[in-house]
Amino acid sequence: MNKKFLLVMLVLSFIVAAFYAYLGGFSSASVSEVNSEQLYVAGRAFNGSVNDSGINDAFRRAAEVLDKKELEGMLGNIYYNNPEGRGDSVKAFIGVVIPDSTVQLPADYELRVVPGGRRALRADVNAHYMLAPNRLYEAIFDYAKEQNLELETFYVEWFPEDHRGIVEVPIKE
Template sequence: MKKLLYVMAGFAILLLVFYTYIGGFTAPDVTLTTSKPMYVAGQPFEGSVEDEAMGNLFQRASQVLEQGELEGMLGNIYYNDPDKSGDSIRAFIGVVIPDSTASLPPGYTLRTVPGGRQVVHAEVNASVAMSPRKLYAAVFDYAKEEKLKLEEFYVEWFPEEDQGVLEVPVKQ
């Protein structure tokens, strides 16, 4: 019985170490700021968040970066909240690029996210698997505390391997 207890305790410690390693205990930094213009090269998606096609677009964006077709970082635009729309999402999935003059890979188009808007900006140092959940919760909590109404327009990007950023415009 003692052996089982020691094994379970060891397993729990390993889980805690892993959870800490991927940023599970890291809290996002949230601020109210003014957005800067951004350029996102990618492909549109509309459908279920469970749809395999959406996963394929994320994989394609990773390939574009790995193969040097574009310079930038993974980034996405979401035009609705799937939690409010029954698992249906409208998105633009791709790569945030430095400027609008880049030559785009086949099938990619460019969308410009305008700057100069008041946004709730959140950053977290956590794995890509953990970042979105932490970022969205932090932004929604901040907006509720500050009594801000947010637009249904979400821009997220991942500047480093274990860093995520989210901006959501404040309704004017």
């Protein structure tokens, strides 16, 4: 009985580790200093508790907009406070990064433009969008600390593929 239990646990552990690896759980983010690019984000504003169902609704709506082909683009968000240190409150704009400002938006969406040409840190990781943010922000903050850089409180993240995430944060001048 003990040998069977150990064998089953070993197999289950292997399956969990393989799935975690498939999602990019063992991937590390790369960070570079860049000139930020201009982005167009169509979405909905959210200001409130991270436990509020409204934030989940906004994320679900963004996925629905892409699934139903209401917009062409990729999932993307703007955070106006530190997503890692936000505690219980977040101020965000959640939606879809779109190719240009001439696109017809869904009725419940608005457009925000992220200005380009600013000195910024960009982190990139090959991991599923559920795992990517933790890796990206940790890498950005570690790099900024090592390089003695002060960052603005403006975070843009986008997910060009299911297993890839990018975060850009302007550097204070």
